[in-house]
Amino acid sequence: MGQAGAYGELERVPTGIAGLDDILGGGLFRGGVYIVQGTPGSGKTIFGNQACYTHAGASPAGSHAGASPEHRALYVTLLAESHSRMLGHIAPLGFFRAGLIPDRITYLSAFRTLQDEGLAGLLTLLRREIAIREASLLVLDGLVAAEESAASTLEFKTFIHELQTQAAATGATALLLTSASAGADMVAAEHTMVDGLIALSSRFSGWRAERELEVRKFRGSGFLRGRHSVRITDDGIRVFPRIEARLRLPSRRDHVEGAPLTTGSPSLDAMLGGGLPHHSTTLVGGPSGIGKTTLGLQFLGADPGAPGLLCGFYESEAAILAKARALDLPVAGLIGDGRVGVMWQPATEGLIDEICTDLLGTIRNRGVRRVFIDGLDAMCRIAGDQDRIVRIFAALTAEFRALGVTAMYTRETDLRGTFLDAPSGAPSLRQTSSVAENVVLMRSCVLRSGVHRLVAVAKARDARIDPRLRIFDIRPGGLAIDDGPERAEAILADRDASSHGGE
Numbered sequence: 001m002g003q004a005g006a007y008g009e010l011e012r013v014p015t016g017i018a019g020l021d022d023i024l025g026g027g028l029f030r031g032g033v034y035i036v037q038g039t040p041g042s043g044k045t046i047f048g049n050q051a052c053y054t055h056a057g058a059s060p061a062g063s064h065a066g067a068s069p070e071h072r073a074l075y076v077t078l079l080a081e082s083h084s085r086m087l088g089h090i091a092p093l094g095f096f097r098a099g100l101i102p103d104r105i106t107y108l109s110a111f112r113t114l115q116d117e118g119l120a121g122l123l124t125l126l127r128r129e130i131a132i133r134e135a136s137l138l139v140l141d142g143l144v145a146a147e148e149s150a151a152s153t154l155e156f157k158t159f160i161h162e163l164q165t166q167a168a169a170t171g172a173t174a175l176l177l178t179s180a181s182a183g184a185d186m187v188a189a190e191h192t193m194v195d196g197l198i199a200l201s202s203r204f205s206g207w208r209a210e211r212e213l214e215v216r217k218f219r220g221s222g223f224l225r226g227r228h229s230v231r232i233t234d235d236g237i238r239v240f241p242r243i244e245a246r247l248r249l250p251s252r253r254d255h256v257e258g259a260p261l262t263t264g265s266p267s268l269d270a271m272l273g274g275g276l277p278h279h280s281t282t283l284v285g286g287p288s289g290i291g292k293t294t295l296g297l298q299f300l301g302a303d304p305g306a307p308g309l310l311c312g313f314y315e316s317e318a319a320i321l322a323k324a325r326a327l328d329l330p331v332a333g334l335i336g337d338g339r340v341g342v343m344w345q346p347a348t349e350g351l352i353d354e355i356c357t358d359l360l361g362t363i364r365n366r367g368v369r370r371v372f373i374d375g376l377d378a379m380c381r382i383a384g385d386q387d388r389i390v391r392i393f394a395a396l397t398a399e400f401r402a403l404g405v406t407a408m409y410t411r412e413t414d415l416r417g418t419f420l421d422a423p424s425g426a427p428s429l430r431q432t433s434s435v436a437e438n439v440v441l442m443r444s445c446v447l448r449s450g451v452h453r454l455v456a457v458a459k460a461r462d463a464r465i466d467p468r469l470r471i472f473d474i475r476p477g478g479l480a481i482d483d484g485p486e487r488a489e490a491i492l493a494d495r496d497a498s499s500h501g502g503e
Contacts (some may be wrong), residue, residue, distance in 0.1 A: 010220060013137070013173045016054025016095070017047065019239035019357070020198075020213070022246065023228060025221045028196070030136075032219070033164050033174045035143070035191065038200030042211065043232055044177045046090060047200065048075065048139040050236040051175060053095045055137045056104035073105045074135035076126065078114055078142030083107045094235035106133050114149055119159040122146065127166055136172050143178035160193045195219045200230070208349060213239050229351045240353035244388065247395040250402035260463075261370075261406055264298030267470065267481035268440070268455070273463030276438060280461050281397045282408045283376075286442030290453060291474050292410040295440075296372040297324050298478040299408050300340050301331030306369040308340035311359055313378035317342040328476040341366060347378035355382065356396060363403055371400065373409035394435045413441070437461035447495045454488055455481060 012027040021027045028034060038044045052073035077083070087107075090096050101107070108129060113121050130138060140146075150156035167174045176194070191197050197217040202209055211230035215223050229240040260275030269275040276282060276299075284292045293315070300308040301324075308331070312320060317335075320342060324332035334340040343362060345355055363371065373379070380389050400407045439458035444451055453472050457465045468485035469492070482488065 014054065014058070016051045017237050017239055018235075019228070019241055023213075023215055023224045023239065023241050024218060025223055028173055029220050030173055031168045031171045032195035033160070033167050033176065034196040034198060035176045035178060035194050036198045036200065037178050039202060040179060042200035042202055043230065043237055044179075044200060045086060045141065046093070046232060046237055048141055048175055048177050049086075049090050050093075050095050052105050052137060052139055053097055053100060056100050057097060070104060071137070072103075072133055072135045073137040073139065074108065074129055074133050075105065075139045075141065076108050076110050076129070078111055078122075078140065078145040083109065092234070094233075106135070111145070114145060119146060119150060119155060123159065123162050123166070126163070130166070130170055130172050138167070138172050138174040139177065140174065141177045143176045147178075157193065164193070164195075191217065210351070229353045231351060231354065238354075240351060240357050243353050243356040244391040244395045247399050250398045252402045262302045263295070264302035265295075265479050265481055267472075267483055268295075268457075268479070270483075271455075271457045271466045271468075271470065271481075272438065272460045273465050276406055276408075277461040277463060279401045279404055279406055280437040281400060281406075281435070282438040282440060283436035284408060284410045284440045284442070285413045286410075287413055287444065290442040290444060291472070291479055292442060293320075293323070293374050294327060294329075294474055295479055296374055296408055296410060297327075297329050297331045300370055300372050301329055301334055303370065304330070304334060304339065307367050308334065308370040308372070309343065309359075309362060309366065309368045310335075310340065311343045311345070311355075311371065311373045313345055313347040313375035315374075316344050327474070327478060329478055341368070345378075345382075347375065347381065350382045352379060352383040352388070352392065355379070356392065360396075360399060360403075363400075363405060368403075369405060371405050371407040373407065376409050376411040390435060397435050397437075409436075413443070445491060445495060447491055447498070452488075452491055455479075 011030040013030050014021055014027040015024070036044055036047055038047075052075055055071050056073045058071055077086075091098075106129070108125075110122055110125055113125050117124075126138065126140075129135070146159065147156050150159065163174060163176075166172075194217075196215065196219060199214045199216055201212050201214070203212060204210075211232065212227045213230045214227050215225070224241055224245045226242055226245060228242050231238050231240070258278030260269070260272070260277060262269050262275050263272070284295055286292050296310070297320070300310060310320065315323070321332060321335055324335065331340055335342060341362065343359065359371075359373075362368065376389075376393075379392075383389050383392065397407070438460045440455065441458055442453065442455050445454055446452075453474075454469045455472050456467055456469045458467065459465065469488040470482045470485055471487045471491065472479050472481040474480075
């Protein structure tokens with residue numbers, strides 16, 4: 001199948017790089033020429049090979065027995081590295097399939113041709129081999145060697161132009177892999193001529209080294225601009241589009257109408273004006289050990305018919321299950337039979353966009369309706385760029401609503417449960433609460449030798465709340481919250497009297 005009519009829609013070619021096609025709006029264009037540029041060790045060779053194996057392993061769109069030929073890829077190297085050594089490096093990766101070599105994927109060294117015959121000889125070789133192999137994808141690894149062999153800038157630009165003409169005539173998509181020095185941001189002549197430029201890089205964030213990808217140019221369609229996180233796994237390269245860019249608009253229209261949902265605590269439901277608003281997001285703030293996780297587990301177990309998901313950063317699934325069983329919470333049985341899933345991300349090191357991508361993927365795959373994110377503070381630290389966290393949660397909140405999800409997440413406060421700026425420039429609770437439709441605050445109160453737990457509702461979407469404090473205890477079954485504020489008022493009055501009496 002060739003390209004569409006002269007002014008029709010161009011055919012897309014998937015890259016085979018997970019997440020990259022989302023950034024590009026669907027993949028590369030058939031017959032286009034694209035530069036993949038990166039510093040040494042940034043993953044260019046894996047990128048090129050992964051694209052080849054995915055392309056050659058896929059069936060052409062609309063193909064059937066006796067129809068168009070299979071997809072084939074031609075990988076041409078201009079550097080002196082042996083193919084056996086390169087294949088040895090990529091063989092352990094999940095995309096590698098030895099059975100595709102040499103019929104569907106051909107490796108060819110053009111290093112000697114470039115040395116002996118120059119760019120003209122290289123063009124002749126590429127033209128001949130693409131025709132003989134019936135290749136629909138060309139990877140030219142080592143474009144910098146071709147540039148260095150050119151007698152002038154004009155000769156190299158002519159080479160790029162002839163390569164574009166060849167790609168357009170045959171419909172073979174071309175990836176040109178080239179190196180870039182660290183921090184290089186110059187616009188080379190060839191960058192202005194090709195159909196797209198994809199830059200791979202690595203940067204330090206504190207002590208961590210993070211891989212990134214940026215699409216700097218892409219003709220023919222819109223794309224997600226800016227930097228996106230990259231991870232090289234056992235399966236190859238995986239790109240995580242910046243979540244606030246990917247979800248700049250929710251995936252579907254949201255529906256906020258519906259009956260309030262129970263938190264699992266009748267008293268807290270009453271304080272909220274009848275329960276949690278349908279498809280809303282709730283921030284639970286409080287000091288460590290006050291009972292935030294217990295409330296979240298109660299919330300997950302309050303409706304056995306609604307699939308749930310816990311995304312935690314501090315306690316493993318085994319620890320969460322032990323806590324739920326110790327408190328005799330219904331969620332323990334729901335976790336055991338798979339109706340509530342657990343995602344555990346240790347709060348040591350990770351990629352915020354990977355966490356959000358996996359979270360949303362799990363929600364969609366499992367049809368989740370209740371989500372509890374235990375540890376916004378850990379997500380803030382993992383995010384690195386603290387300015388992003390409010391935008392990330394704004395995007396997540398909108399997408400949760402679109403997916404029909406009611407969510408709850410926790411964040412630490414001081415012992416009094418007041419809104420204070422977090423250390424190291426992290427966003428304040430007041431900032432993060434701006435993307436939460438409901439806010440529940442927990443705090444402790446010391447009176448003589450006793451420590452009392454208190455809870456209050458600061459706001460709830462479209463509801464008339466009771467903002468008065470309540471005393472609560474943690475007992476088997478979860479949080480036992482007083483029906484009225486009387487005991488809290490008495491304790492606070494007694495504490496104030498004791499304080500004034502000591503002055």
